[in-house]
Amino acid sequence: MIELQGIHKSYDVGSNKLHVLKGIDLTIEEGELVSIMGSSGSGKSTLLNILGILDTYDQGEYHLSGKHIKNLNETKAAWYRNQMIGFVFQSFNLIPFKNAMENVALPLYYQKVSRKRRNKIALEYLDRMGIKEWAEHTPNELSGGQKQRVAIARSMISKPKVILADEPTGALDSTTSFEVMNLFKEINSEGITIIIVTHEKDISERTNRVIHLKDGYIENITVNSPEMNIANV
């Protein structure tokens, strides 16, 4: 599903070069629920951006669902993101002047799906998230948990191969975090690959594998036993 080989990435900081990723080799299979952990500065956000085709890498190879992701122009990158990747962010990143349904439907707008049809599909996804009755509300009328449900619905509506979640529970209380994780597990059980960047241990413990990043390297990968997952539910 996702194959990374020797990924290097550095940024220019003034006259110096900041080497952020120093050779990442990683394979993630289809249908996995993986978390990436690491302290700030470990390169986890950079890695996520590269995985999400939001950023480029300097060296190495990245294959997403068999496609070589390298030197894409912006239009092509936008198209791949739209077709294969769903994003969930810590601060939700919903468009404030659009209601929940329109926010969810937005990825389909860029697929040229008709307004009526994409709103109908959006309602179905909101229903699955259990917030159908909030469809006409704008984000500032929703609670944090509801916003994140809208964002998750939006990430799923284009039926992506992989959902990338950047600290999805970072702005939520523990009860809501728990509910959101349950949603992720449910979506994952349908076969969609999910990668979650987090620094909360109880979130990462509920994923299949935890990738620990440190100073631009993969420090280690721990596999959580299924029992442990069940124990936590």
Next chain:
Amino acid sequence: MFDLDKWQEIFSTIRKNKLRTFLTGFSVAWGIFMLIILLGSGYGLENGVREQFKGGAVNGVWITSGMTSKAYKGLQPGREVKFTNEDYDLVKGSVDGIDLISSRFWINQDNTFAYKNNFGNFTISPVHPDYGKIKELEVIEGRFVNNFDLEKYRKVIVIGEIIKEALFKYPDTIAIGKYINVAGVPFQVIGVFHDEGSETEQRRAYVPIFTAQRVFSGDNRINQVSFTTNLGVEKSNAMLETITRQLAAFHSFDPADQRAISAWNKAEEFERTMKLFAAIRLFIWIIGIGTIIAGVVGVSNIMLIVVKERTKEIGIRKAIGASPRSVVSLILQESILITGFAGYIGLVAGVFLLEIVSKYMPPSDFFANPQADFQIAVSATILLVISGALAGLIPSLRAARIKPIVALRDE
């Protein structure tokens, strides 16, 4: 091209920033408003002056006899130059390229015209047949004087609309063929004309010049020779010079004497005036476009702020699949919409004001019918769309360069 979703998004952002959009739009509306008013006034001025040129072909040359003001060959100044039919022949024969030619003599006092119990005082103008075309009279009934009338000394008359109204009272009365009494002499009406010029011009009656010479003066005097030429301003000036020299020799006056005869080359004056108006129009466009540029810079500035404010939103859109092109068109269309709509308001307001002015303003010699014609409206509209696109260009390119990772970075 029509994309309802895009427009809905544009409207929703405009609705959120009503005051800002209004202020931006106002500067553009004002620019177009000023342009329309200026152009309209320019046209008004031009129309006014054009009005002055009406009632006569613009390629006409008019030579009128006067009084000498310079001593010449032992002759005292202050002599009257007397034109006769010979001068008509002289002018006609002295140069090539004359298209139409006529002479005219003055009957200075008004004469009483009478038909049955109706009468009035009007002017008699004795002329040659070509005069109708030189003066650009519009014969609305019957015909103008012709050569047979001249040769046969027919007592026929072509009357102005006002005369017909005064003598025949009812507009649908047939005047042609009726005899009217002019200073005691019966003349048969052969035509009725309309003159674009002033009211005085409508109070005239034209009669064959030979008839008039016989009936009213008893000699072969004329006062004016007028002709047209299609050879252009330079040639007509040269013609006029030759004619002046020949007339000077014939009547023994100094060719440089401006008072002996007065010559007016209308084409020359017309051309000079039209050049002046072309210059004025250019000047107006420059000012107008300058004003619009100020508006465009305003819109551009606002759109830059809009893009800055919407950085995050644009970042989100790009992350979930918006291509740079769709982002550019989003900002560009909003900019075109604001300038286009505001400009249209300015356009309508400007045209409206001009209409009111031209309707209620008392007529003046130098200003008539200020108007913005269709062509101006079209050019202004094109100008608007271009300005809108220009105003949105830099902001939209900046929007397209927004990187989602930067835009979405949590503060």
